Amino acid sequence: MDTRMIDGVILTPLRQIQHPQGDVFHGMKKSDAGFAGFGEAYFSTVRKGDIKAWKKHLSMTLNIIVPTGEIRFVLFDDRPVSPTKGATNEFTLSPDNYYRLTVPPQVWMAFQGLGDDNRLLNIASMEHVPDEMERLPLTAIPYCWS
Amino acid sequence: MDTRMIDGVILTPLRQIQHPQGDVFHGMKKSDAGFAGFGEAYFSTVRKGDIKAWKKHLSMTLNIIVPTGEIRFVLFDDRPVSPTKGATNEFTLSPDNYYRLTVPPQVWMAFQGLGDDNRLLNIASMEHVPDEMERLPLTAIPYCWS
Numbered sequence: 001m002d003t004r005m006i007d008g009v010i011l012t013p014l015r016q017i018q019h020p021q022g023d024v025f026h027g028m029k030k031s032d033a034g035f036a037g038f039g040e041a042y043f044s045t046v047r048k049g050d051i052k053a054w055k056k057h058l059s060m061t062l063n064i065i066v067p068t069g070e071i072r073f074v075l076f077d078d079r080p081v082s083p084t085k086g087a088t089n090e091f092t093l094s095p096d097n098y099y100r101l102t103v104p105p106q107v108w109m110a111f112q113g114l115g116d117d118n119r120l121l122n123i124a125s126m127e128h129v130p131d132e133m134e135r136l137p138l139t140a141i142p143y144c145w146s
Numbered sequence: 147m148d149t150r151m152i153d154g155v156i157l158t159p160l161r162q163i164q165h166p167q168g169d170v171f172h173g174m175k176k177s178d179a180g181f182a183g184f185g186e187a188y189f190s191t192v193r194k195g196d197i198k199a200w201k202k203h204l205s206m207t208l209n210i211i212v213p214t215g216e217i218r219f220v221l222f223d224d225r226p227v228s229p230t231k232g233a234t235n236e237f238t239l240s241p242d243n244y245y246r247l248t249v250p251p252q253v254w255m256a257f258q259g260l261g262d263d264n265r266l267l268n269i270a271s272m273e274h275v276p277d278e279m280e281r282l283p284l285t286a287i288p289y290c291w292s
Binding site: 021022023024025026027028029030031038039040041042043044045046047050052067068113118119121123127 | 167168169170171172173174175176177184185186187188189190191192193196198213214259264265267269273
């Protein structure tokens with residue numbers, strides 16, 4: 001399997017600042033790498049074992065954080081002119097592995113809930129609009145989900 | 147107690163969209179009332195019973211959502227030229243009372259953790275900078291925290 005880091009994908013470590021009265025977990029700043037404008041922020045949940053597959057945004061850049069639970073993300077690059085065409089990346093995010101995942105437009109993404117209560121925050125570069133997303137069934141892109 | 151809605155404060159009901167494979171909880175869109183630009187998004191936690199008091203941002207507009215737990219927010223307006231000078235507002239937010247709370251600059255805020263695991267998301271209009279915030283001790287602004 002071609003596991004080169006997909007062109008445009010960024011994995012950014014985020015700070016968790018401990019404080020006696022309550023912690024602060026960084027998310028995204030407008031000056032951060034991967035910020036492509038603010039359109040909408042929303043939470044999405046996925047049940048343990050469930051896989052949400054496959055979605056491709058045509059114009060939206062995703063910036064994803066997992067503040068609760070554990071979620072496995074799988075990305076697949078079939079962009080015709082991409083230097084990493086054919087590559088597959090896997091990232092498992094959680095509060096214990098606290099990174100922000102930047103996914104550029106036109107890259108396929110699927111994700112699976114691994115914890116008991118899984119939640120992602122997406123800081124999307126544009127507001128949701130119908131027909132901005134394409135879908136494929138789970139088996140259309142080969143990946144061993146085990 | 148003067149409980150008029152503080153000028154510039156907005157309480158916006160948010161949608162929770164149920165889906166068999168996992169739900170979507172709205173947060174903020176750039177076209178929403180109360181959006182004052184995107185500077186930074188971060189999570190902050192507060193322990194059950196703890197009170198974080200009092201903070202006043204000089205320039206930042208806050209947009210606060212509570213995706214986990216239950217948090218009581220108390221706002222106090224002492225802006226010299228505000229039509230609601232002297233007013234105090236209380237809002238308790240949680241996934242079961244799912245609203246976005248917009249807090250304009252120059253309004254004092256304190257908050258208390260009510261649930262077991264309390265987390266807020268703040269979509270702030272500017273990045274954190276030192277000296278943009280003033281603080282007062284808990285007892286400096288009268289409020290019956292019970």
